[in-house]
Amino acid sequence: xxxxxxxxxxxxxxxxxxxxxxxxxxxxxxxxxxxxxxxxxxxxxxxxxxxxxxxxxxxxxxxxxxxxxxxxxxxxxxxxxxxxxxxxxxxxxxxxxxxxxxxxxxxxxxxxxxxxxxxxxxxxxxxxxxxxxxxxxxxxxxxxxxxxxxxxxxxxxxxxxxxxxxxxxxxxxxxxxxxxxxxxxxxxxxxxxxxxxxxxxxxxxxxxxxxxxxxxxxxxxxxxxxxxxxxxxxxxxxxxxxxxxxxxxxxxxxxxxxxxxxxxxxxxxxxxxxxxxxxxxxxxxxxxxxxxxxxxxxxxxxxxxxxxxxxxxxxxxxxx
Numbered sequence: 463x464x465x466x467x468x469x470x471x472x473x474x475x476x477x478x479x480x481x482x483x484x485x486x487x488x489x490x491x492x493x494x495x496x497x498x499x500x501x502x503x504x505x506x507x508x509x510x511x512x513x514x515x516x517x518x519x520x521x522x523x524x525x526x527x528x529x530x531x532x533x534x535x536x537x538x539x540x541x542x543x544x545x546x547x548x549x550x551x552x553x554x555x556x557x558x559x560x561x562x563x564x565x566x567x568x569x570x571x572x573x574x575x576x577x578x579x580x581x582x583x584x585x586x587x588x589x590x591x592x593x594x595x596x597x598x599x600x601x602x603x604x605x606x607x608x609x610x611x612x613x614x615x616x617x618x619x620x621x622x623x624x625x626x627x628x629x630x631x632x633x634x635x636x637x638x639x640x641x642x643x644x645x646x647x648x649x650x651x652x653x654x655x656x657x658x659x660x661x662x663x664x665x666x667x668x669x670x671x672x673x674x675x676x677x678x679x680x681x682x683x684x685x686x687x688x689x690x691x692x693x694x695x696x697x698x699x700x701x702x703x704x705x706x707x708x709x710x711x712x713x714x715x716x717x718x719x720x721x722x723x724x725x726x727x728x729x730x731x732x733x734x735x736x737x738x739x740x741x742x743x744x745x746x747x748x749x750x751x752x753x754x755x756x757x758x759x760x761x762x763x764x765x766x767x768x769x770x771x772x773x774x775x776x777x778x779x780x781x782x
Contacts, residue, residue, distance in 0.1 A: 613657025
């Protein structure tokens with residue numbers, strides 16, 4: 463096996479994975495095939511749309527497989543025919559059975575966007591922000607049959623910005639993971655990177671997000687609301703009901719002066735400026751910088767409030 467030019471197969475689906483795929487395409491390694499999920503309906507027309515990974519692979523003339531599952535003999539045989547030395551997995555979305563994990567000589571390496579064993583599971587970036595974590599990172603993990611339980615080959619850390627959204631942190635972690643992957647491939651092949659078992663202490667699970675979580679309760683403290691706005695951007699986007707309409711809240715900040723009106727009830731709009739709609743939360747104010755009325759695009763606070771008197775209006779519980 464030539465560690466300078468491994469035969470690499472890749473399994474991934476969204477943009478996070480596509481960044482790692484780009485790194486492999488620009489490396490010395492031979493990309494022998496790509497696995498990605500089947501095309502899904504997207505947009506208002508619900509047109510079948512290929513994944514970000516599939517589009518990158520096709521543009522680079524790399525063979526693409528899109529099995530519904532890898533549990534069938536046919537799917538396993540198709541993967542085995544690629545003759546990969548190693549399978550790299552990043553946000554693939556399908557379970558890899560034991561028979562597939564054992565096929566490549568170097569096994570299967572996963573790029574996971576957390577500091578394992580914290581935030582195993584589907585939504586590690588979102589859950590880290592929701593929990594108020596100050597630091598996160600990426601792990602290159604030797605996959606086993608468990609859910610993100612394999613030994614860790616390499617870890618890279620990064621701080622989480624106080625106002626950083628999931629969209630912003632996602633892009634930083636995707637780039638960090640792509641860089642770490644190339645280092646891990648060489649180290650794994652040369653035997654310089656042993657897989658270190660994850661500790662039993664500190665295990666947390668990053669459950670998949672639901673739209674229900676995006677409904678804001680203004681009885682919560684401002685810091686908690688701010689974390690939710692950041693964690694739900696770009697999906698499902700934080701929401702509240704204002705002036706009888708369902709408003710999406712894309713961007714927020716915490717004002718340095720705390721409260722504009724100590725007597726205001728939670729949810730009350732207490733100020734409107736060119737750059738912020740200020741709302742009383744459970745303990746202090748929170749300012750929304752980018753908001754969206756139904757049927758309109760996301761707007762700055764000034765554009766959002768234009769021709770709409772908002773002072774003393776209140777955000778209320780969403781109605782279905």
